[in-house]
Amino acid sequence: MAEYAGVSAKTVSNVINDYEHVSEQTRAAVKEAIDALGYRVNIAGRQLRKGRTGMIALVVPELDVAYFSELAKHVMTEADRRGMTVLLHQTNGERTRELAALHGFDAQFTDGVILSPLALLPHDLETRDRRLPVVLLGERPWASRTDHVGVDNVRASREATEHLLAGGRRRIAVIGGALRGRQGTDRLRTQGYQQALQAAGLPFDAGLVVPVDAYHWQDGARAAASLLERPERPDALLCLNDHLALGAVRALHEHGVRVPGDVHVVGFDDIEASRFMIPSLTTVAPDKAEIARAAVSLLLQRVEDPAASVHAPQDRTAPHRLIVRESTGGA
Template identity: 75%
Template sequence: MAARPRIKDVAEYAGVSPKTVSNVINNFEHVSDRTRAAVQEAIDALGYRVNVAGRQLRQGRTGMITLAVPELDVAYFAELAKHVIAEADRLGRTVLIHQTGASRESELAALHGFDTQFSDGVILSPIALRPRDLATRDRRLPVVLLGERPADGGTDHVGIDNVRAAREATEHLLSRGRTRIAVVGGAVRGRQGTDRLRTEGYREALTAAGLPFDAGLVLPVGAYHWQDGARAAAELLDRTPPPDALLCLNDHLALGALRALHERGRTVPGDLDVTGFDDIEASRFSVPSLTTVAPDKREIARSAVNLLLERIDAPDAAMRDEIAGHRIIVRESTGG
């Protein structure tokens, strides 16, 4: 078997020094276009590949990062994990998956580096963390938060504009003539999590439309699963008067609600409109297909992985807050 080409071999082929080859590989700016082209030609001709593992070992790193999410059987997190793995692989990193079960103890373990002997940093989607948990975390471990952020500042964060997204979804329902819109999974009090932010966006849309806010139409749920959406929809149908639309704060709740409405003989979008959040794959195949807020999961994953790698390389850099895009996908459940 032929020996694997080394930087020295590339340098000899291109007629430059090994240091110049290293500068080209690391994309340093002060290399002429002619020299860069010669080195690239040598790399292609010899089939040279960067020894990522060796570089990481020299830097005292493992080349692995951890993704900690609440539940892998919730489709949003499974789809997000797929994109994180793809982006990390593109950058020569391996992803360890940790399921926290939305447990504060498990999230704290991830935040304080439960597997630092294996991982260079953590991307964490927190549910149960409290503001003081972030204030007292071990700053030596690079961390990027996804989605919910228990406190402002101090930790890199990637998410969508939840207030704006919920406002736009509510505006879509209002444009359909719906005026008694219930929020399944919403919250009007408690800590400032995703449920509160999305309820705030809903409330902003009502105010802009000149409609009163009725806290009785904001229905919290114990969890964000199919059965919770079904139970919430059934409860709302028993109210007088019942709602004419459901703004469900994830697609699992919305799909469960669709089942409950069907069992109660209510038509969608005839009697009620239904919208969800997350644009999981199942939302395209439900009957009716589900209108939903689609966060750009690929952009979230790309931003999170790149932020984490930048934090690993520059621990003292200023903290960053990245806002990924979203869009409303109108499908049959609101007349699309």
């Protein structure tokens, strides 16, 4: 390459990096050589020297959970805009994989990591290698010293519950809810639900909080089916994501229970399917584009200024809104 253009390797490098003191003549010669030989910089060489790869990792539990694939799309768009490449990973919610991500996987080929954790323990965050910039998505229940982007889950859940109450609902079940254990998204959303009940002066029935194994369609279906076996059926379901909600609607349908006629249903995430289901689904829509933007921006701040690793951890709360659709009797 350098020989072909008749210059030194360094001059090629200078041309590629737009160093100003290069004569028009050599610049042209080098560019021509680049085209002629189809030359492309070798990332490995560059990183070895610069210490940066231009890649960031996005690590989520599962790609076939629509919320995450939709989010991934936004993150990739945003990263692209900022000249970064995204390495996408899934953890299946396994702690070992989340840990691996926190530590930059087996090797170091990533400038930073955006991680949506499920199983991580507080301790894992304390002991992580602070040289690798990390942004957490979702809940950040522990006062960790790590940047974080999320939504106000308690409030969102309270609003969703209030909407159900306003629709005359009195026995609202929570599918995917949690009363104890780690202060995760499920816990917070359940809290919001409890707050709304309390504000309305309604009793809280722990039996209406149904935990699930995963946030998938069939878990929602199973949970809904189990609720129907109770002597006193619920008249509304607050489902902690849209897959659960849609699975639940399906199960209700199979049992001849009408939505919204007999039971109202609300979900979280506003995945695309929810707009098109029959009935369409009322859901809490987090601003995914904003989440992606904030996460990438926070991460690149740390990447570009590693010295800032001492800066106080940042916390961003993205907006959300309740989208009322047919499943709660809406338009």
